[in-house]
Amino acid sequence: MANYYDIQDILMQDETVSTVFLHKANGAGFLDPSSEDNNVARGSVVDLPLWLAQDLVQRQILHIKLPSCFNARHEQCRPNLPLILENVLRVRKEVQADPACVDLHSKCPFYYEMGCKLVELSVDPTLGPFLLTTLQGRYKDLLCKALTATLSGNLKFLPHLTEEETRLFEAGRDSVKAFKKWRLQGPRIEKAAILGRKRNRDATPIWS
Amino acid sequence: MFGRSAALLVRELTTDDHHLRRFNYDLFDKVISEIQEHFQQVTTIMEKMQGENEDGQISSADENYNGALIHHQSILRNKRCLLAYMYHRANRLQRLRWQLGAVLPEDVKELLHPSEKEFVKSYSEALSSYMTKLDIDLAVDITPPKDPYIQVRVLNNIGEVLLGDQSTSLVRNSIHFVKRSEAETLISQGLLEEFTG
Numbered sequence: 001m002a003n004y005y006d007i008q009d010i011l012m013q014d015e016t017v018s019t020v021f022l023h024k025a026n027g028a029g030f031l032d033p034s035s036e037d038n039n040v041a042r043g044s045v046v047d048l049p050l051w052l053a054q055d056l057v058q059r060q061i062l063h064i065k066l067p068s069c070f071n072a073r074h075e076q077c078r079p080n081l082p083l084i085l086e087n088v089l090r091v092r093k094e095v096q097a098d099p100a101c102v103d104l105h106s107k108c109p110f111y112y113e114m115g116c117k118l119v120e121l122s123v124d125p126t127l128g129p130f131l132l133t134t135l136q137g138r139y140k141d142l143l144c145k146a147l148t149a150t151l152s153g154n155l156k157f158l159p160h161l162t163e164e165e166t167r168l169f170e171a172g173r174d175s176v177k178a179f180k181k182w183r184l185q186g187p188r189i190e191k192a193a194i195l196g197r198k199r200n201r202d203a204t205p206i207w208s
Numbered sequence: 209m210f211g212r213s214a215a216l217l218v219r220e221l222t223t224d225d226h227h228l229r230r231f232n233y234d235l236f237d238k239v240i241s242e243i244q245e246h247f248q249q250v251t252t253i254m255e256k257m258q259g260e261n262e263d264g265q266i267s268s269a270d271e272n273y274n275g276a277l278i279h280h281q282s283i284l285r286n287k288r289c290l291l292a293y294m295y296h297r298a299n300r301l302q303r304l305r306w307q308l309g310a311v312l313p314e315d316v317k318e319l320l321h322p323s324e325k326e327f328v329k330s331y332s333e334a335l336s337s338y339m340t341k342l343d344i345d346l347a348v349d350i351t352p353p354k355d356p357y358i359q360v361r362v363l364n365n366i367g368e369v370l371l372g373d374q375s376t377s378l379v380r381n382s383i384h385f386v387k388r389s390e391a392e393t394l395i396s397q398g399l400l401e402e403f404t405g
Contacts, residue, residue, distance in 0.1 A: 004292075005295045006292075007218055009220055013217065014211070023274055025271065025274035026272045027249055027252070027276070028274070049211065051211070051281070056278070056281075061277070
């Protein structure tokens, strides 16, 4: 496992997915608060973190339901649609309308990485291409904002970005900062950041 | 359960990139006791399975097997979180050694676990002995300076300091013209600042 120590990966796997047990699991009652005998019964629906679900799916002990943020099925309202049309509707309408405006962070902070994991577990065949178009739709806007955002600027859209996008955004902004610093030839050696707090606390006015 | 406290521990690492937090003994111990609890569960389930199957064969289709598997995965997950916590803190401490030199400031030392203090000490020793062998100070700025001397302003009263071959008295707000390589550690320790006037 190359990213064994990766913080983002660890936190991403903490997101929960809704799962259905295909087999009974004895002695694991803590997963299902409704169970009475410390066992998880066959067919019970449990929300599990991804790290647990992932392994159990591979062993075919359970089945993952696609989280709602990746899915916007509309069949319920129009049940009699032909199959092709249903597929089109299934492509998550909101994102399709304008990917850049959707608040993905509130739906799932690790939208893409989690999506990729679900693709690996082959939960839904259309999910992979959908993730790609989503990122493509959002990337251009993100890049523009990252390269032009000023430090004090209006960052209203930041909370809408997923964790992965925030990292992209910060990388863009930092590179602009580094470039400006290089152009202006600022001081190269700086105080270690960890001491920052302490100095502020001890600061006395220069003319004392 | 569910590795929640372990995830909290890891989340603590993300809150600020540069500052170290105090070592979270409570949460750390809580995760370890959670692991022990899972381990107990695994052993009881295993014993039960051994008892049920006379020949000692364990098949993966067993219902008990699934339960044991869930506990086992939980142990692995908790272990991963604990290791990641230690690993990232150790990485930060390594970086500090390069920035601040061999001696850590007291207020940083307070935040560390005894084993981390030990780690800093041995890492620092290893690095210093390597640098003495090479006879190069590797901690200085990689980019060669245009001028070997720089002007620095003193930010705090430091007193007599041995710079080069003579002792200099560094009084607050005085400006000195010193060798860049000597000033660098003092600047990153926050005692001087580069004077660009």
